[in-house]
Amino acid sequence: MKRIAILGSTGSIGRSTLSVVESYPDRFQVSTLAAGNNAELAFEQAVRWKPHVFSIAKEQEADSLRAKLRSAGLSEIEVVHGAAGTVRVATHPEVDFVVSAIVGVSGLEATYEAVRAGKTVGLANKECLVVAGELITAEARKQGKPLLPIDSEHNAVHQCLRGGRMDEVARIWLTASGGPFLKTPKSEFASITVQQALNHPTWKMGKRITIDSATLMNKGFEVIEACRLFNVPPERVQVVVHPQSTIHSLVEFVDGSILAQISVTDMRLPILYALTYPERIPSELRFSIGDLRHLDFCPPDMAKFPCLGLAYEAAAAGGAKTIALNAADEVAVAAFLNGQIGFEDIPRIIGETMAATPAGHLESIKKVLALDTEARLLAKEVAQRRRKGSPIGAISQ
Ligand SMILES: NC(=O)c1ccc[n+]([C@@H]2O[C@H](COP(=O)([O-])OP(=O)(O)OC[C@H]3O[C@@H](n4cnc5c(N)ncnc54)[C@H](OP(=O)(O)O)[C@@H]3O)[C@@H](O)[C@H]2O)c1
Numbered sequence: 001m002k003r004i005a006i007l008g009s010t011g012s013i014g015r016s017t018l019s020v021v022e023s024y025p026d027r028f029q030v031s032t033l034a035a036g037n038n039a040e041l042a043f044e045q046a047v048r049w050k051p052h053v054f055s056i057a058k059e060q061e062a063d064s065l066r067a068k069l070r071s072a073g074l075s076e077i078e079v080v081h082g083a084a085g086t087v088r089v090a091t092h093p094e095v096d097f098v099v100s101a102i103v104g105v106s107g108l109e110a111t112y113e114a115v116r117a118g119k120t121v122g123l124a125n126k127e128c129l130v131v132a133g134e135l136i137t138a139e140a141r142k143q144g145k146p147l148l149p150i151d152s153e154h155n156a157v158h159q160c161l162r163g164g165r166m167d168e169v170a171r172i173w174l175t176a177s178g179g180p181f182l183k184t185p186k187s188e189f190a191s192i193t194v195q196q197a198l199n200h201p202t203w204k205m206g207k208r209i210t211i212d213s214a215t216l217m218n219k220g221f222e223v224i225e226a227c228r229l230f231n232v233p234p235e236r237v238q239v240v241v242h243p244q245s246t247i248h249s250l251v252e253f254v255d256g257s258i259l260a261q262i263s264v265t266d267m268r269l270p271i272l273y274a275l276t277y278p279e280r281i282p283s284e285l286r287f288s289i290g291d292l293r294h295l296d297f298c299p300p301d302m303a304k305f306p307c308l309g310l311a312y313e314a315a316a317a318g319g320a321k322t323i324a325l326n327a328a329d330e331v332a333v334a335a336f337l338n339g340q341i342g343f344e345d346i347p348r349i350i351g352e353t354m355a356a357t358p359a360g361h362l363e364s365i366k367k368v369l370a371l372d373t374e375a376r377l378l379a380k381e382v383a384q385r386r387r388k389g390s391p392i393g394a395i396s397q
Helices: 011-024 039-049 059-071 082-091 105-116 128-141 154-162 188-191 208-216 217-230 270-274 307-317 320-337 345-355 365-386
Strands: 002-007 027-035 054-055 078-081 098-101 120-123 147-149 169-176 235-239 247-253 258-260
Touching: 002 011, 002 082, 002 105, 011 039, 011 098, 011 270, 027 082, 039 054, 039 059, 039 169, 054 059, 054 082, 059 078, 078 082, 082 105, 082 188, 098 105, 098 270, 105 120, 105 128, 105 320, 105 365, 120 128, 120 188, 128 147, 128 217, 128 320, 128 365, 147 154, 147 217, 147 270, 154 169, 154 217, 154 270, 169 217, 208 217, 208 320, 217 235, 217 307, 217 320, 217 345, 258 307, 270 345, 307 320, 307 345, 320 345, 320 365, 345 365
Parallel strands: 002 027, 002 098, 027 054, 054 078, 098 120, 120 147, 169 235
Antiparallel strands: 169 247, 247 258
């Protein structure tokens, strides 16, 4: 029985993980859970899964969850809160496997501490690897534990890499659906609305990653994620637009062979793969190969999607540049979702924030978090200048 912690249990990946756990009750058991602000779902999940520990973001919500669980006769569930609570969930002695699925840098400390505590970690939270990939992968190597990618592209690469040795790999090819604006002319980008940007053609995901998919920043993060996870330089990680999202990614070997991974577009499959690695177990997530008609590919339009180029730049520079990239994107996407800036302002804010941030050296998670705070402040100042209408008023997150 594998005992599982889910960081971000109320989110899209968190709920899919619970659905996988539900399908294999003889293999997996929920041990601890961590959520953000969705107190209602947190209560439902606590009642359904009866974890040893439940963490929720705010102290007040934790008090109320504790009281509700007591009234429901579940006072044995320990309710904790905040960053320390999430770390407790991730490092609990009764946990074997941690699914890291909090969105953004809020999941970093707990993910790093899980690795440090010798847990096997399934990583959905790509921001952790973007901002602190060198530190996390070094710690995982030290602990002798694998970091198992849940992000579908990296999960696909992980599967393809089982077909050869790392020194036999020529290139990693990450596929990109191209997002909702693949065919939209650049001249129309200025008038893109939040609703249009949230309409992803193939995946149903959280809001931030959906906007990141529309700007191709998500693919840029994935380039950095691939560099850190598989220890390859950015020039050996290529992006190819593949609108059907049928092939989740590919690995090209030195002899010219290319291995691709195909499966349904359902995150439960990479989650199941990570949870059972190195085994494979039967599932109902079948892909109907006989129905496959088209596999289209084209290079990404770097001029239309400048976020991708910014990510390559940050991947090559490393250090604080990747922190600035992520922090500025988080600030810019929040401002866009709040209707404060336009779609084209997102890469401008990121570019300006990155340009004003020296690469520096990252020696600890504390330093990463400090640089993240600095980059966020800087990005808010930049975003403030780009704010629609009145220049006065705070850019919020
Ligand atoms: N969704 C996908 O298909 C997909 C695919 C690949 C990779 N990913 C990556 O997986 C991560 C999660 O994505 P998602 O789509 O599942 O996002 P999501 O639906 O927005 O869920 C985010 C989760 O993080 C929790 N959270 C946010 N801030 C928190 C905090 N300060 N403390 C504790 N928990 C906090 C949220 O809690 P509340 O809801 O309770 O506030 C929620 O459970 C992201 O890094 C994303 O890039 C997602």
